[in-house]
Amino acid sequence: MKNRYSQIKNLKRVAFSNTVDSIVSLIIISIGITTLLTLSKWMIFSANWSVVSINLPLFLFGSFPNDQLWRPGLWISLFAIFSLITILGPQWSWLRKSLLLLWISYGPLGVFLLAGGIGLSSVESQNWGGLTLTILLTSCSAIFSLPLGIALALGRQSTLPIVKNLSSIYIDVMRSIPLIAVLFFGQLLIPLFLPVGLEIDRVSRAIIAFTLFVSAYIAEDVRGGLQSISRTQKEAGEVLGLHPFQITCLIILPQALRVALPSLTNQAVGLLQNTSLMAILGLVELLGVGRSVLANPEFIGRYIEVYLLLAAIYWILGTLMALIARHLEQQLTLEKKDL
């Protein structure tokens, strides 16, 4: 009884402390209830979820050959399994130690499972699509852009003027161009800069363009991390007789990356969202599938169902990525602590 009373008092304190507050709170509550009622009424009576259930394989795997669906299926399940392991935190230290390696190999593994080779029949990249392609674009671009971004950040701090200036120009120019332009011109221009006769598919071109773009942003985040490390750390390395290269790799960079981790995670989530731009540049990733489903006369006008589904998937994936990044860092430091 006393507990209930203090709850009411608490509610009064946080939302009804004076007249203006009370009016605002009442308005919010009524809007909230109306929205909830309208939404649930729509969900139950008006929504037609067959557009989702019929097209589910399309949303997940694109137009991947039917008899080979286990390949993208396995790859996506591995994502779920890896995430679970990372978040729960395994007891065995060997598994914890190899978590980072597991995630790094996830992108290349996907390329192998989708494209085929060594024992698997090959599947053209035109047939890749849906959630599978979204995750593939994200993971591959992330893996390539991290080292490039770190190199650019170190380049921008270099004492060699030519390295410093080239890195700065690259970073600043890339950061001033809209992503869609980089992707569009990536599709058009990358073939023009390749030797005559050499052709690469649209997915690779997209990954190259994403890598070139994202690495400029990662470079600035890493540079922020580098600048946050006190000069005395460098001195402490110097008086121990370490080589400048060793000081950078063993002392400065590990600390800088840890500082930059939250913003790097934001970049990764941003990358995931931005892969949706490929939907208007000729790839049928998640949003692309949504567009093609909505263009099908059978499902015309089912915008809200499809958009809600897509928003939910992007939201869950993004939240999951942030969670994984946080837990991965914890697991890796834990590993050192009980050495």
Add this chain to the structure above:
Amino acid sequence: MPPIIKATKLTKSYSKGIFALDNISISVEPGEVLVVMGPSGSGKSTLIRTFNGLETFDSGQLNVLGIPLESQNNEERNIRRIRKRVGMVFQQFNLFPHLSILDNITLAPIKVQKRKKMEAEQNALSLLSQMGIASHAKKYPSQLSGGEQQRVAIARALALKPELLLFDEPTSALDPERVNEVLDAMRRLAEQGMSMVVVTHEINFAKEVGDRILFMDSGKVIETSTPDIFFLNAKHERSRKFLNQIKNK
């Protein structure tokens, strides 16, 4: 035996007319403990930081462990040769926060002296127990008190088996009750015959452990005396004034 450090007419100025080092000549003999004292901004830190190439100087000659250091543009390899043989302990400890205590100590032996990991770790553990903190080997710097961190820093410097140790105000950042545990460790090192240059304000340490006191002000050496003379009967007015000030603190 030749002196460990031989400095002749070292001069350095940050801006015109203001000298960090003003015509300093000094030598440190093997096994000697030289205590450098003086008010803040007197150039003490600058002086010992030139001894391992963290600071450059404008003119004069400097020779550390038989290796000459030029005033400018030293070859990096030369400086590293000195640093491998000269340890340094900083005021703010400067441990590597992302490495465990053990890794902090074994990093340089493994990466610079290319010693085996097992051997380096055994050596690190024996150094830690010398410092009385062997039980902390697997912890991280942030889990230790200031005094413990500073003793780790000393162990880290010792791990390279240096021929000279430089201390830059090693107890100034510590809580008063933690000062003695660090000074005791330094005292034991001196008893073992380690050559040391110590910048400090600790009068008792200087009296008991110091072989010579070097008193600096405005970049100049005001006087060099044995502790007995310096603390009881300082030759210079400025030295006496300084001693009064820190005694009254």
Add this chain to the structure above:
Amino acid sequence: MKISYNAIAQLLIALLVIFVICILINNLTLNLIKTGLGFSFAWLFRPASFALAEHPLPYSPSDSYAWALFIGWLNSLKVIFYSLLLATLIGTCVGLFRVGKNALLRIVSAGYIAIIRQTPLLLQLMFWYFVAILGIKETITSPIGDLLSISNQGTNFLGIKLSAEFTSLLIGLSVFTSAYIAEVVRGGINSVQKGQWESFRSLGLRESTGLYKIIIPQALPAILPGLTSQYLNLAKNSTLAIAVGYSDIYAINDTIINQTGRPIEGFIILLLSFLFLNLLISNGMELLNSMITKSNNP
């Protein structure tokens, strides 16, 4: 010795970069010869021969490509400018709610920020265009006469007609950017020391007076840089106009490249437009910044 080592390293890197650029240019030339197009800007003055739904200045298909690009540039500027105002307004409100006293408002604004920031902008734009605007069945009029009315044909605001494309782009960009601006505002306000809140409260000032007179002036220096980078992002994001069929500089450039088949020239034009646009925004913010610092320290 040290200097010469650096010089050699630099020379090697310079040679490597030049070598790579030469290979790329060589490939480009070969490819351009193969397509038979070459490199030229002469086409800029040929008639564009496509229609534009929206043009702030007179335009007809017989006008030149250059004029079409300029119209596109003005269209970009227009949507960026209005979105910037609207996003700042919404973002500031949400940011203030986020640190305000009312717990319900705090929760609602946190939810708003989480949902908006975790879903792709392109998806949001499509939602605003296809569902929110084109989905309107009857004209919605504001309670106060002719102030504002929205239909699937667009918006009528104080007698100014705005197209459906412009309206949805405006709403989409503003809502998306406002979530980021809200976080910038919150960060800025949190950067003011807690003691400042306590001291104005102890002086008996009202919460709102203290916020506007004490806290916000101190938070502004921390807010402005973040705001600038959000405005720059807004400008870059405005190129997603192509998804809802609004003719901004990027969309028109895209059409022109499809017609002329000249991606290199198109890329250079777009790059220059955006370098100019970024300069405009960052200089404008610089001016604002200096005005604020001046008025803070007279």
